[in-house]
Amino acid sequence: MSRKARLKALWEGVCPGRVKENEPLGPYTTLKIGGPAEWLIEPLNERETERIIALARGEKVPWRVLGQGSNLLVSDKGIKGLVIRLWSREKPRVVRTFSDGGVLVEVTAGYSLSNLVRYGIREGLGGLEFLVGIPGSVGGAWAMNAGSYGRQIGDLTHYLITLSPKGTLTRKGKKDLAFAYRSLDLEPGEIILSGGLKLKVRPREEIRRETKRLWSSRKNTQPWDRPSCGSVFKNPPGGFAARLIEEAGLKGRKKGGAQISEVHANFIVNLGGAKAGDVVALMNRIRRRVWSRFGIVLEPEVKLWGCRLKPLWTAGNR
Numbered sequence: 001m002s003r004k005a006r007l008k009a010l011w012e013g014v015c016p017g018r019v020k021e022n023e024p025l026g027p028y029t030t031l032k033i034g035g036p037a038e039w040l041i042e043p044l045n046e047r048e049t050e051r052i053i054a055l056a057r058g059e060k061v062p063w064r065v066l067g068q069g070s071n072l073l074v075s076d077k078g079i080k081g082l083v084i085r086l087w088s089r090e091k092p093r094v095v096r097t098f099s100d101g102g103v104l105v106e107v108t109a110g111y112s113l114s115n116l117v118r119y120g121i122r123e124g125l126g127g128l129e130f131l132v133g134i135p136g137s138v139g140g141a142w143a144m145n146a147g148s149y150g151r152q153i154g155d156l157t158h159y160l161i162t163l164s165p166k167g168t169l170t171r172k173g174k175k176d177l178a179f180a181y182r183s184l185d186l187e188p189g190e191i192i193l194s195g196g197l198k199l200k201v202r203p204r205e206e207i208r209r210e211t212k213r214l215w216s217s218r219k220n221t222q223p224w225d226r227p228s229c230g231s232v233f234k235n236p237p238g239g240f241a242a243r244l245i246e247e248a249g250l251k252g253r254k255k256g257g258a259q260i261s262e263v264h265a266n267f268i269v270n271l272g273g274a275k276a277g278d279v280v281a282l283m284n285r286i287r288r289r290v291w292s293r294f295g296i297v298l299e300p301e302v303k304l305w306g307c308r309l310k311p312l313w314t315a316g317n318r
Contacts, residue, residue, distance in 0.1 A: 075306025109139025
């Protein structure tokens, strides 16, 4: 039996019918760009995820975790090794109540943010409203400390259950979690499986109104008619990436099938048929122009799989 056939048999033994070879990743990302994964596997629960990672580690197969593919740019050449796609329809569950009216809700990493916001409205649990309109999974939101309107998901997080690269399950309490602006300090290769969010009991109609207000604000200021990966660059201290890009005269600029959005300059949209190379070229152009005009280095917020940005620190950019 060939190594490829043996690996497929191992994967299928854990996730029958959910193992794909040379699977294009574009359809699994919000930007709709990306070459094939050598292997794509979709575990249904934490136990399957643990077993797949243990097999990959034992077989020395490199692996990555994919949520709902937001905040991600995948190389046109694809990804070697294994991509584990975490997705879940398992509903959040209340695990504890507090005397101050707080409620601790446990959520799996593969649950979608949009479903989580709807859950909060339906159950009368406030605190999630600022997440409305942010694409992706809860796990991805934790990993990048997603937020808006001055709030981040780290503010709500009571604990996380993570799996180390060596296969050790760990429960990390709030004091153990180093959330920062658009980041969470995790060990390389450590993945989030689930976690607890502390929410507050509030009238459903009050939550619904606040969610609607924030959604109206977001949809009027961001491009929703084209595929995108969300914010491309982190906001620099004391400023806004979108404002710098616009003041640099780059709003609306195109490369191939990609465009710096005319609605929000910190978004790059796929006009149709865009390649990862088109997006990278626009990102390089933005970074060079903003650096030369304002002396500010824009750091990418989008995760790059198999893509690289050109360094700014070259003789031509000094």
